[in-house]
């Protein structure tokens with residue numbers, strides 16, 4: 001399998017704090033990979049660097065054979081990389097359907113002449129509605145399409161974030177704690193959704209998550225960070241039995 005995402009010696013320093021040190025991550029195309037670690041380990045900072053929100057202090061990021069280290073977020077999105085946020089970012093006052101449509105609009109390019117003549121826009125609009133509804137169907141949100149996003153239960157808002165990310169047709173999807181705030185039923189359903197999304201969209205997934213059942217249940221490969229350092233890597237079974245990982249998590253999660 002080809003490597004879709006690679007970080008080489010990636011590091012981020014905030015003032016005197018080394019949030020991420022010498023990260024060498026390789027994500028193979030088609031894989032489902034976990035990035036875990038205790039609170040403050042540097043996981044979200046890694047996503048912020050990969051998605052172009054933060055400029056790394058050191059190192060390189062290569063995506064689909066192209067160096068993206070210093071590209072702004074919109075350019076990274078255009079290359080096929082989408083993410084969700086630990087702190088949900090939705091248009092809270094717009095409908096569920098509109099939230100997905102807005103994300104798709106950024107993806108669809110109206111040609112200048114077409115825009116001028118308004119030719120084909122109605123057709124394109126209808127297609128956007130249809131494909132947005134299809135995304136909502138996949139995530140079980142289609143019956144809530146007309147509801148105001150901000151009124152959805154928390155778990156549904158997380159799913160809507162995933163639908164918005166998928167609307168850009170990414171090759172790589174970064175999910176930052178998708179199960180946060182979900183109850184066990186919602187989390188179990190989320191696990192199925194993630195696996196289905198991966199199959200149906202042929203998308204590679206890199207996932208940050210504190211829910212160990214979820215991570216160990218669906219990821220093929222896991223990287224563990226602690227204080228910004230990579231302390232373990234491997235299959236769920238390897239990581240789970242690694243003494244450094246157990247120590248890092250001691251008193252937090254029973255691995």
Ligand SMILES: Nc1ncnc2c1ncn2[C@@H]1O[C@H](COP(=O)(O)OP(=O)(O)OP(=O)(O)O)[C@@H](O)[C@H]1O
Pocket residue numbers: 014017019037038039040041042043044045046086
């Ligand atoms: N923009 C920033 N400015 C200064 N410090 C930051 C910034 N972003 C993160 N940090 C610090 O960097 C460290 C890593 O934070 P990060 O959010 O990446 O951790 P995390 O692994 O995602 O944690 P959590 O599991 O709690 O989400 C923390 O000490 C945090 O306070």
Ligand SMILES: [Mg+2]
Pocket residue numbers: 043044045086
């Ligand atoms: Mg985080």
